Amino acid sequence: MLLRKVKILVLFLLLFSPCVLFQSSSEGEQEVLYNKVDSCLIRSLFITPEILEKYKEDLSKLLQNHNFNGNILLAIGGNVVFEESIGYADFPNRVKLDINSVFQLASVSKQFTAMGIAILKEKGLLDYDDLVKKHIPEFPYDNITIRHLLSHTSGLQNYIWLIDNEWKNNYSPDNEDVIDLFERLPLPLNFPPGSKFSYSNTGYVFLASVIERVGGKPFEEFMYENIFCPLNMENTFVYNKSKMDTLSLKAKGHVRRSGRYCVYEDDFNDGILGDKGVYSCVNDLYKWDLALYSDILLPKESMSIIFEKQLTKRGDTINYGMGWRLPKYNSPEMVYHNGWWHGYRSTLRRFTKDKNTLIILNNTNSNIFSLVNEIQMLMYPEMQLDTVHIE
Numbered sequence: 001m002l003l004r005k006v007k008i009l010v011l012f013l014l015l016f017s018p019c020v021l022f023q024s025s026s027e028g029e030q031e032v033l034y035n036k037v038d039s040c041l042i043r044s045l046f047i048t049p050e051i052l053e054k055y056k057e058d059l060s061k062l063l064q065n066h067n068f069n070g071n072i073l074l075a076i077g078g079n080v081v082f083e084e085s086i087g088y089a090d091f092p093n094r095v096k097l098d099i100n101s102v103f104q105l106a107s108v109s110k111q112f113t114a115m116g117i118a119i120l121k122e123k124g125l126l127d128y129d130d131l132v133k134k135h136i137p138e139f140p141y142d143n144i145t146i147r148h149l150l151s152h153t154s155g156l157q158n159y160i161w162l163i164d165n166e167w168k169n170n171y172s173p174d175n176e177d178v179i180d181l182f183e184r185l186p187l188p189l190n191f192p193p194g195s196k197f198s199y200s201n202t203g204y205v206f207l208a209s210v211i212e213r214v215g216g217k218p219f220e221e222f223m224y225e226n227i228f229c230p231l232n233m234e235n236t237f238v239y240n241k242s243k244m245d246t247l248s249l250k251a252k253g254h255v256r257r258s259g260r261y262c263v264y265e266d267d268f269n270d271g272i273l274g275d276k277g278v279y280s281c282v283n284d285l286y287k288w289d290l291a292l293y294s295d296i297l298l299p300k301e302s303m304s305i306i307f308e309k310q311l312t313k314r315g316d317t318i319n320y321g322m323g324w325r326l327p328k329y330n331s332p333e334m335v336y337h338n339g340w341w342h343g344y345r346s347t348l349r350r351f352t353k354d355k356n357t358l359i360i361l362n363n364t365n366s367n368i369f370s371l372v373n374e375i376q377m378l379m380y381p382e383m384q385l386d387t388v389h390i391e
Contacts, residue, residue: 052081055082056081056082059074059082059375060084062371062374062375063084063086063371066368066370066371067366068086068087068362068366068368068371069086069087069088069097069362069363069364069366070085070086070087070097070103070251070345070360070361070362070363070364070368071083071084071085071086071097071099071101071103071251071281071282071359071360071361072084072086072282072358072359072360072361073282073283073285073286073357073358073359074356074357074358074359074375075286075289075355075356075357076354076356077354077355077356078290078355080286083099083282083283084099085097085098085099085101087364088261089101089250089251089252089363090251090252090263091254091260091261091262091263092261092262092263097251097363098249099281099282099283100235100249100281100283101249101250101251101281102235102236102237102247102249102250102251102279102280102281103251103279103280103281103344103346103361103362103363104239104253104276104277104278104279104339104341104342104343104344104346105276105278105279105280105339105344105346105361106276106339106340106341106344106345106346107201107275107276107337107338107339107340107341108278108337108338108339108346108347108348109204109273109274109275109276109277109278109339110204110274110275110323110337111323111324111337111348112223112227112278112323113204113207113208113211113274113275113323114150114207114306114322114323114324115227115297115298115306115323116207116208116211116215116219116222116223116226116227117146117150117207117210117211117322118298118302118303118305118306118322119226119227119297119298120210120211120214120215121302122298122299122302125214125215126146126210126214127146128145128146128147128150129145129146129147130145130146131143131144131145132144132145132146132149132206132210135210135213135214136179136206136209136210136213138179138180138183139179139182139183139206140182140183140186141154141156141186141189141193143192143193144156144193145193145194146207146210147310148193148194148203149200149203149204149206149207149210150203150207150310150322150323151197151310151318151320151321151322152197152198152199152200152203152318152320153193153194153195153196153197153198153310153312153318154189154193154200154202154203155189155190155191155192155193155195155198156187156189156190156200156202156203156206157187157188157189157190157202158200158201158202159178159181159182159201159202159205159272160201160269162178162181162182162185162187163178163181163268163269163272166181166185167181172241172268172269172270172271173268173269173271173272174271174272174273175205175208175209175212175219175272175273175274176209177272178202178205178206178209178272179206179209194312194313195312195313195314196312196316197312197318197319197320201275201276202275203275204274204275204323205272205273205274205275206274207274208273208274208275209274211274219238219273219274220237220238220239220240220273223238223278224237224238226297227288227297228284230296230297231284231287231288231291231296231297232287233280233284233287233288234284235249235280235281235283235284236278236279236280236281236284236285236288237278237279238273238277238278238279239270239271239273239276239277239278239279241266241270241271244266249281250279251361251363252264252343252363253341253342253343253344253363253365254343254363254364254365255342255343255364255365256364256365261364263343264342264343264365267341267342276339276341281361282359282361285348285359286357286359289348289350289357289359292350293352293355305322306321306322306323306324307321307322307324307326307335307352308321309321309326310322321335323337324336324337325337325338329383332351332353332354332380332383333351333352333353334349334350334351334352335349335350335352336348336349336350338369340365342365343363343364343365344361344362344363344365345360345361345362345365345366345367345368346360346361346362347359347360347368347369347372349372349376351379351380356379358372358375358376358379360372
């Protein structure tokens with residue numbers, strides 16, 4: 001029994017340990033990950049190309065078993081060890097995906113919106129505890145702050161309900177239209193701001209509008225100039241209806257109907273940004289991941305605030321930072337976000353202590369989270385899984 005456990009742990013170590021691959025983990029970290037395994041044994045192991053190739057084969061089989069269609073990247077200890085494109089960018093026309101195919105990130109976009117706010121704060125143009133009304137004077141609520149929007153504690157109702165029921169124009173709305181709707185029809189808040197957590201796409205729409213008002217330019221331009229361009233994210237952009245049909249690398253979103261994948265046409269609400277709307281590929285997202293360990297975008301002290309759990313007025317801890325989910329169980333140390341929007345599913349998971357990263361982008365509206373959990377459990381068998389958040 002003991003020998004079997006050692007063999008399993010040795011195999012896991014060979015496949016995933018930053019210590020073995022890159023000699024970067026301390027002995028204390030090894031004890032956390034490999035619970036009571038002799039550290040001398042750990043230091044004596046050496047990964048071979050054959051072992052890594054076998055792992056890649058096993059992971060490919062796992063993806064095949066889940067009928068995965070999309071792109072995946074796995075980095076261990078700050079180095080990419082697996083990336084693959086599987087399936088089609090456009091099913092009806094049999095156009096295959098490649099590693100540079102771009103996907104709608106859905107709610108994974110929120111981390112970029114939050115970073116935009118943090119950049120403006122670093123420039124001294126706003127503060128997290130500013131009232132939203134300071135920057136959007138027509139905002140109809142007097143006691144909601146930017147921090148409330150970032151932490152999903154504002155109490156705002158869902159903007160999509162307002163669009164579905166009150167939007168009477170024959171063109172697609174944008175963020176300014178959402179502001180106008182809320183000004184004319186201020187829905188009652190679900191709860192007093194700051195009193196509880198309730199996931200809110202509406203809050204991040206207003207954050208994008210704050211960025212536009214304070215930054216003095218469209219959200220799309222601000223993101224490019226302040227994040228995408230500095231990080232050389234060449235295949236990352238914000239949704240712009242006039243450009244979408246000209247993009248050769250775009251992976252189209254699909255939905256399954258009568259046993260076949262059909263293209264999910266652009267949605268009426270696609271032009272509303274901040275809660276969604278960023279398109280990217282796995283390699284660009286990995287550039288983003290690495291940048292978050294550096295001071296390229298923000299000083300490290302300012303960066304760390306983004307990943308701190310927020311609090312309610314009563315001092316209750318919220319398992320959310322600024323654009324990132326922070327699991328209730330913090331072993332291993334991880335920050336992440338999922339995304340789901342009309343034909344697309346996505347996840348970006350950063351195991352920050354070990355610099356391990358998992359990025360999965362899907363364009364068939366398939367539930368990817370059982371696959372994500374299997375990969376996580378292979379990486380960290382002791383990991384306790386939070387409730388899956390479909391966003």
